[in-house]
Amino acid sequence: MNISEIIAFNTQIIFILLSLIAIVDYIRHRDPRRRDFALMATALGFPFALVLLRNLQLFQSGALDLAGAFVLFSQPYFLFRLLQYFRPSRPRIGIIIVVGFLLSCALLWFRMVSNPALTVVLIFGYCAVVEAYCTLGFYRGMQATVGTLRRRLWIITLSSAVFTLAFVINVIKAQFPIIAPVTTPIAQIASAVSAVFFYVAFVPPRGQRLAWQMEELRDYLLQTRIAPASEAFVSDNFRQLSQGAKQATNGMAGGVLRLNESANEWDILAATDQALFASLIQNGQRFINQGWQHRQTMSRSLPDIADADERRQLRTLGAQTWLLVPIHNQERSWGLLIVALRDRSLFIDDDLKILELLVRECILVLDNHRLIDELQDYSGQLEHKVEERTAALQRSNEELRRYAYVASHDLQEPLRTVTSYLQLIEQRFPDKLNEEGREFIKFAVDGALRMKNLIQDLLMYSRVESRSHTFTLLDMQEVLDKTIQFLEVMLAETDAHITHDNLPKIIADEELMIQLFQNLIENAIKYRSAKKPEIHIGATCKDQHWVFSVRDNGIGIEQQYLEQIFIIFKRLHIADEYPGTGIGLAVCKKAVELHDGRIWAESEVGQGTTFHFTIPIRELAS
Numbered sequence: 376m377n378i379s380e381i382i383a384f385n386t387q388i389i390f391i392l393l394s395l396i397a398i399v400d401y402i403r404h405r406d407p408r409r410r411d412f413a414l415m416a417t418a419l420g421f422p423f424a425l426v427l428l429r430n431l432q433l434f435q436s437g438a439l440d441l442a443g444a445f446v447l448f449s450q451p452y453f454l455f456r457l458l459q460y461f462r463p464s465r466p467r468i469g470i471i472i473v474v475g476f477l478l479s480c481a482l483l484w485f486r487m488v489s490n491p492a493l494t495v496v497l498i499f500g501y502c503a504v505v506e507a508y509c510t511l512g513f514y515r516g517m518q519a520t521v522g523t524l525r526r527r528l529w530i531i532t533l534s535s536a537v538f539t540l541a542f543v544i545n546v547i548k549a550q551f552p553i554i555a556p557v558t559t560p561i562a563q564i565a566s567a568v569s570a571v572f573f574y575v576a577f578v579p580p581r582g583q584r585l586a587w588q589m590e591e592l593r594d595y596l597l598q599t600r601i602a603p604a605s606e607a608f609v610s611d612n613f614r615q616l617s618q619g620a621k622q623a624t625n626g627m628a629g630g631v632l633r634l635n636e637s638a639n640e641w642d643i644l645a646a647t648d649q650a651l652f653a654s655l656i657q658n659g660q661r662f663i664n665q666g667w668q669h670r671q672t673m674s675r676s677l678p679d680i681a682d683a684d685e686r687r688q689l690r691t692l693g694a695q696t697w698l699l700v701p702i703h704n705q706e707r708s709w710g711l712l713i714v715a716l717r718d719r720s721l722f723i724d725d726d727l728k729i730l731e732l733l734v735r736e737c738i739l740v741l742d743n744h745r746l747i748d749e750l751q752d753y754s755g756q757l758e759h760k761v762e763e764r765t766a767a768l769q770r771s772n773e774e775l776r777r778y779a780y781v782a783s784h785d786l787q788e789p790l791r792t793v794t795s796y797l798q799l800i801e802q803r804f805p806d807k808l809n810e811e812g813r814e815f816i817k818f819a820v821d822g823a824l825r826m827k828n829l830i831q832d833l834l835m836y837s838r839v840e841s842r843s844h845t846f847t848l849l850d851m852q853e854v855l856d857k858t859i860q861f862l863e864v865m866l867a868e869t870d871a872h873i874t875h876d877n878l879p880k881i882i883a884d885e886e887l888m889i890q891l892f893q894n895l896i897e898n899a900i901k902y903r904s905a906k907k908p909e910i911h912i913g914a915t916c917k918d919q920h921w922v923f924s925v926r927d928n929g930i931g932i933e934q935q936y937l938e939q940i941f942i943i944f945k946r947l948h949i950a951d952e953y954p955g956t957g958i959g960l961a962v963c964k965k966a967v968e969l970h971d972g973r974i975w976a977e978s979e980v981g982q983g984t985t986f987h988f989t990i991p992i993r994e995l996a997s
């Protein structure tokens with residue numbers, strides 16, 4: 376085999392393979408366009424298969440050679456048929472091409488022209504003219520389109536131009552056989568490459584198709600506005616979808632319709648051509664309804680529309696094909712995307728696929744938008760509720776505080792009267808009272824005293840928050856000294872012993888700090904065990920906080936109560952056992968929290984309790 380034979384052999388293989396692939400593709404999808412492409416590919420592959428078989432010496436038959444030639448001459452006709460899908464020619468042209476084809480066959484069969492060179496010129500001349508006509512058609516179509524459709528038509532235009540050239544070369548070669556050794560391999564290589572491109576453009580392999588779809592989708596997404604939530608957002612999106620759909624399929628117009636169920640009418644949500652869609656609604660109600668009920672992507676060409684009246688009316692709109700894609704997901708239906716094509720689509724499956732992709736993207740955007748809206752609504756409501764509740768809580772807290780203050784303040788006076796008169800009775804009428812009477816009066820005075828303590832503690836509790844606080848640089852050593860002074864009598868009576876670390880200076884309110892130390896030390900003494908009370912005040916620095924501790928060697932507290940003791944009125948003992956009101960630790964907690972600190976207790980029953988509280992280390996605000 377020499378070089379030109381190798382080239383010829385490879386070319387034959389390529390053509391044969393492509394025709395086989397095209398046939399398989401048609402068998403799998405069975406649509407008219409694929410059928411015509413398979414026929415065109417076979418028109419190229421079949422003659423080469425015959426040449427191959429002959430070269431392999433498998434048969435020798437002039438009749439089969441002729442058959443191969445007839446099939447080859449039909450290629451321009453099938454290309455012409457493919458062109459009709461999106462740029463229909465006048466019927467006359469179709470007839471001329473068919474007649475030309477039949478004449479070519481007759482010319483060869485009947486050897487109508489005695490000069491073989493002239494026969495070749497006539498037949499290949501015919502092929503070249505039809506091929507050139509188609510090339511021009513595809514070129515014009517390409518110019519009127521954008522996006523990947525344009526690219527596909529470009530490839531087809533170039534491929535059919537190369538085929539035209541190959542036919543022309545054959546014509547020239549018939550006149551000047553001397554150039555054959557050079558032109559034949561060139562024409563073969565060029566036409567083989569073009570055949571591959573034909574294949575890629577008409578029935579692209581899956582990967583290529585996906586790549587084109589992605590590109591189309593990307594273009595659409597780049598145009599999609601990332602808009603903030605707004606009323607116009609949905610209609611903006613549909614406008615973009617209509618525009619994108621029109622562009623991706625090279626349609627005449629695109630639009631989104633929605634069924635107004637109460638009025639049983641279709642509303643236009645967006646359209647690139649309002650007038651066209653308005654008359655579509657008027658003239659094509661039934662056909663739109665069908666598309667809507669079908670609930671799946673579909674295409675309708677005018678001949679598919681059963682009703683003659685409707686068909687006539689739709690024809691006046693100037694579109695041959697309508698593509699319909701419902702815009703819905705499981706939860707919701709938004710409407711129906713409709714694209715009008717002037718003619719039939721050359722790549723109908725791909726067009727429908729890309730429309731589905733655009734619709735899916737649009738649904739995603741709308742869904743996200745809805746979710747964000749709902750979330751914003753929800754958080755708005757939540758915020759509002761929290762504000763309302765906080766205000767109500769503040770109000771009731773305030774009222775409660777005022778009430779507690781006023782009540783405890785006003786209760787003191789009558790209580791004093793009761794106590795004094797009870798004591799007066801005891802002093803003035805000692806003879807009139809027997810032992811029991813005196814005991815009753817003692818009970819009454821005790822009760823009044825307890826009530827007085829309770830009132831005082833309540834007053835203290837409400838005052839902690841109600842009075843204004845002054846945060847100054849406080850020497851905690853001095854605070855402790857003052858507290859010890861207040862408790863002097865109590866300490867002496869119980870023989871309590873207080874030790875302490877070096878105490879720091881902190882920014883705090885003096886009165887609250889004294890109150891805090893006082894309550895904790897009082898409790899340490901009150902809840903002492905049989906041992907002599909030993910109290911230690913500690914201070915360490917940790918994580919931008921001072922951690923103070925008040926440790927005692929008293930009765931201790933059971934683990935389960937360590938948190939509850941800070942709740943107001945919570946007491947672990949009856950009054951007879953240990954007098955008290957259950958307010959002291961609640962006051963401590965409030966005092967610490969007013970300083971943005973925290974208070975907690977650790978304890979072991981029988982060993983003692985340690986109260987810790989933190990005060991943040993701060994600079995004094997100037």
Ligand code: ADP
Pocket residue numbers: 898899902927929930931932940945946947948954955956957958959960961984
């Ligand atoms: P009160 O002392 O008036 O009862 P507090 O609020 O000061 O109220 O204390 C609440 C409860 O916590 C007390 O009733 C007591 O049982 C327990 N408690 C407080 N301090 C100590 C302590 N140092 N040791 C043991 N128990 C304590």
